[in-house]
Amino acid sequence: MGGPEIEHLNSLLAKLPGMGPRSARRAALKLLQQPDKRMLPLAVALAEAARAVKTCSVCGNLDATDPCTICADPHRDRSLICVVEGVGDLWALERSTVYRGLYHVLGGTLSALSGVGPEDLNVETLLKRAGAGEAHEIILALGATVDGATTAHWLSDRLRPSGVTVTRVGQGVPIGGTLEGLDDGTLAAALRGRRSA
Ligand SMILES: [Zn+2]
Numbered sequence: 001m002g003g004p005e006i007e008h009l010n011s012l013l014a015k016l017p018g019m020g021p022r023s024a025r026r027a028a029l030k031l032l033q034q035p036d037k038r039m040l041p042l043a044v045a046l047a048e049a050a051r052a053v054k055t056c057s058v059c060g061n062l063d064a065t066d067p068c069t070i071c072a073d074p075h076r077d078r079s080l081i082c083v084v085e086g087v088g089d090l091w092a093l094e095r096s097t098v099y100r101g102l103y104h105v106l107g108g109t110l111s112a113l114s115g116v117g118p119e120d121l122n123v124e125t126l127l128k129r130a131g132a133g134e135a136h137e138i139i140l141a142l143g144a145t146v147d148g149a150t151t152a153h154w155l156s157d158r159l160r161p162s163g164v165t166v167t168r169v170g171q172g173v174p175i176g177g178t179l180e181g182l183d184d185g186t187l188a189a190a191l192r193g194r195r196s197a
Pocket of ligand 1: 058061
C-alpha cells in the first residue's frame with residue numbers, strides 16, 4: 001500500500017510515544033495530503049532541532065545553547081536545584097511557572113528490574129554542583145513510584161556530606177504518578193509542601 005517511502009514514514013511515526021500503527025498511518029496521511037503546509041515545515045523543523053539542540057552540560061536539559069537558557073539566566077534563584085527524572089518533568093514545572101530555581105535532570109531512576117544503576121544516571125555532576133557551594137537546597141522531585149522513592153533515598157544519602165539541605169516534594173504526586181502528568185495547581189502544592197528528605 002503506497003510504496004516503500006510511505007511504509008518507511010509510517011514505521012518511523014509509529015515509533016513515537018503515544019503512536020501506534022493506526023495513528024501513525026493517520027498522521028502520515030495528513031502530512032502527505034498537505035505537503036507544503038504541513039510536511040515540509042515539519043521536515044525543516046525536525047532537521048533544525050536535530051542540528052541545534054543539545055544536552056546542557058550543567059543540568060541535562062535540552063536547549064540550543066550550552067549551558068541552557070535556564071542555567072544561564074541571571075534572574076533564576078541559584079540557591080535552589082530541583083532534581084527531576086526527565087526533561088518532560090522540567091518542562092511541566094516550567095509550564096506551571098511555580099518554580100524559579102535551577103534544575104538537574106537525572107535521566108531516569110535507579111531500577112533493579114530494568115538494570116539501571118547509578119552509573120547510568122547524571123549523578124556525578126549533581127554531586128559536584130551540590131559541593132560547589134552555590135546551592136543551599138536540593139529538591140528531589142521524583143515520581144511517586146518504588147523506583148522514584150528508592151532513588152530519592154539513595155540520592156539524599158549521597159548528598160548529605162555536601163551539607164546542602166535536601167528536601168522531597170510533598171503530597172499531591174499520586175502513587176505511581178510522574179510530575180509530567182500533574183496539573184499546575186497540584187505541582188505548586190507539591191512544591192510548597194516539600195519536606196526534609
Ligand atoms: Zn542547564
